[in-house]
Amino acid sequence: MFQTLPSRFSEIQSPKNIKQRGELLLSAIDRVIAFDKLNQEEVQAYQFEKLKSLVSEAYHNVPLYWKKYHKAGFDPASLKTIQDLNRIPLITKADLRNAGLRSIKNFARKEPVWLFSSSGSTGVPSRVYREEQALWHFMARSLVIYKNWCAGKPLANVLYITDLAAGSIDFALADLLQTTVMEKRILGSNLPTPELIHAIELFQPEFISSYPSTIRSIAIAMHQCGKTFKGLKLLHLTSEMLEQTTRSVINTVFPHAKIVETYTSSEAGLIAYSCSAHPSRLHIAETEVLFEILDNDGNPTNKVGQSVVTDLINHCTPMIRYCGLGDYAALDHTNCDCGTPHRSIKTLEGRISDSIVTPDGGLISPYILIDAIEEISGIYQFQIVQSSKNSLKIRIIHDISSRSNQSNVQTSVHDALKKVVPSMIIDVDFVTTISSENNRHKIPLVVSLGFGSHSPSTFSF
Numbered sequence: 001m002f003q004t005l006p007s008r009f010s011e012i013q014s015p016k017n018i019k020q021r022g023e024l025l026l027s028a029i030d031r032v033i034a035f036d037k038l039n040q041e042e043v044q045a046y047q048f049e050k051l052k053s054l055v056s057e058a059y060h061n062v063p064l065y066w067k068k069y070h071k072a073g074f075d076p077a078s079l080k081t082i083q084d085l086n087r088i089p090l091i092t093k094a095d096l097r098n099a100g101l102r103s104i105k106n107f108a109r110k111e112p113v114w115l116f117s118s119s120g121s122t123g124v125p126s127r128v129y130r131e132e133q134a135l136w137h138f139m140a141r142s143l144v145i146y147k148n149w150c151a152g153k154p155l156a157n158v159l160y161i162t163d164l165a166a167g168s169i170d171f172a173l174a175d176l177l178q179t180t181v182m183e184k185r186i187l188g189s190n191l192p193t194p195e196l197i198h199a200i201e202l203f204q205p206e207f208i209s210s211y212p213s214t215i216r217s218i219a220i221a222m223h224q225c226g227k228t229f230k231g232l233k234l235l236h237l238t239s240e241m242l243e244q245t246t247r248s249v250i251n252t253v254f255p256h257a258k259i260v261e262t263y264t265s266s267e268a269g270l271i272a273y274s275c276s277a278h279p280s281r282l283h284i285a286e287t288e289v290l291f292e293i294l295d296n297d298g299n300p301t302n303k304v305g306q307s308v309v310t311d312l313i314n315h316c317t318p319m320i321r322y323c324g325l326g327d328y329a330a331l332d333h334t335n336c337d338c339g340t341p342h343r344s345i346k347t348l349e350g351r352i353s354d355s356i357v358t359p360d361g362g363l364i365s366p367y368i369l370i371d372a373i374e375e376i377s378g379i380y381q382f383q384i385v386q387s388s389k390n391s392l393k394i395r396i397i398h399d400i401s402s403r404s405n406q407s408n409v410q411t412s413v414h415d416a417l418k419k420v421v422p423s424m425i426i427d428v429d430f431v432t433t434i435s436s437e438n439n440r441h442k443i444p445l446v447v448s449l450g451f452g453s454h455s456p457s458t459f460s461f
């Protein structure tokens with residue numbers, strides 16, 4: 001069924017082309033391996049040198065930065081030590097959205113580039129150019145992470161279920177992936193779930209790369225038919241948070257699969273990845289990004305704060321102190337005994353845009369709401385939707401195999417959420433399916449009214 005499809009990628013791969021691509025990938029892997037030999041002091045020295053050159057290049061060659069720095073009175077030559085980092089103006093999502101393509105392009109760079117566009121919740125795209133070399137680096141770093149997760153023995157039997165929408169970074173990576181993976185093993189995450197399950201049964205992959213919500217739909221459908229697949233050894237999940245309910249159903253259906261998560265963005269590439277020795281730790285890819293956490297006043301904090309990222313790899317649209325990821329996180333300053341000199345992110349609290357806005361203007365992290373109900377017996381799948389300023393609608397697929405009847409589930413869910421958001425009306429409905437609204441891969445567990453139109457006064461974790 002897959003062979004008859006025309007190629008979704010722009011270029012049909014010739015042997016010569018594959019060889020060239022293979023060489024680019026190999027040199028990117030060499031660079032990643034060299035990076036991984038740096039100790040902590042060397043990493044910090046590298047970060048600062050790279051930051052200095054990026055800031056200077058951005059100021060001179062990228063109109064967005066020239067205007068921003070000029071207006072703020074920031075002189076790149078004044079950057080003397082890493083302590084000066086905080087003086088570099090932040091770049092916001094609005095800066096990117098409002099800038100024309102010519103303002104975000106580094107006009108001194110002539111190498112091949114890709115343009116990525118992420119529409120986000122407001123529908124206004126933020127766009128970023130990324131040079132091909134930076135994409136090879138992204139892929140090389142990912143491959144090295146997977147390899148560490150399978151004790152240095154790469155898994156050859158793979159299946160990628162990814163966003164193949166033109167303009168997405170995952171589509172560009174999938175195109176490059178054809179160097180090592182046959183096209184029929186790269187599937188669109190928007191395919192119907194039964195087709196994806198069929199592919200898993202056909203290929204019997206040892207490795208799958210996809211998104212939590214896509215794999216959740218697959219695992220739930222397989223579980224409903226009493227199916228399990230023991231051949232999967234490693235599952236890579238990215239771009240969304242993986243919560244406990246999804247992890248549990250994945251563990252049931254793919255009992256031998258280890259789960260490696262990466263924290264990625266189309267603006268700044270690969271930011272962090274789960275440690276193979278201690279999977280609850282998310283190590284920052286410190287040779288790829290300079291990662292900061294800032295409080296509400298823009299100062300570094302050891303508590304939960306807003307994540308700010310500088311991409312140390314890409315030059316075509318430099319991302320220097322970008323604060324538009326919308327993620328809240330906290331750093332873990334303890335060393336990991338896996339031996340990496342890279343720091344860890346203790347908690348990734350989720351996207352502020354997924355937060356629920358309470359009637360008094362406060363923000364509640366989606367994870368508080370998920371935590372409150374995910375362990376309640378009788379829930380097979382759920383979604384929490386903020387239907388108005390003061391009401392939440394909870395959609396539930398009842399787990400008929402449990403001993404809790406619908407009425408018990410309804411009362412438990414209502415009471416649990418009422419404790420978290422007492423000022424809101426909670427409606428609990430039973431449904432038979434919960435599907436994605438925009439035909440993309442994400443089926444969020446919490447759907448908020450959106451952050452853009454509100455001015456929150458507090459944020460609760």
Ligand SMILES: [Zn+2]
Binds near residue numbers: 275278336337340
């Ligand atoms: Zn570690």
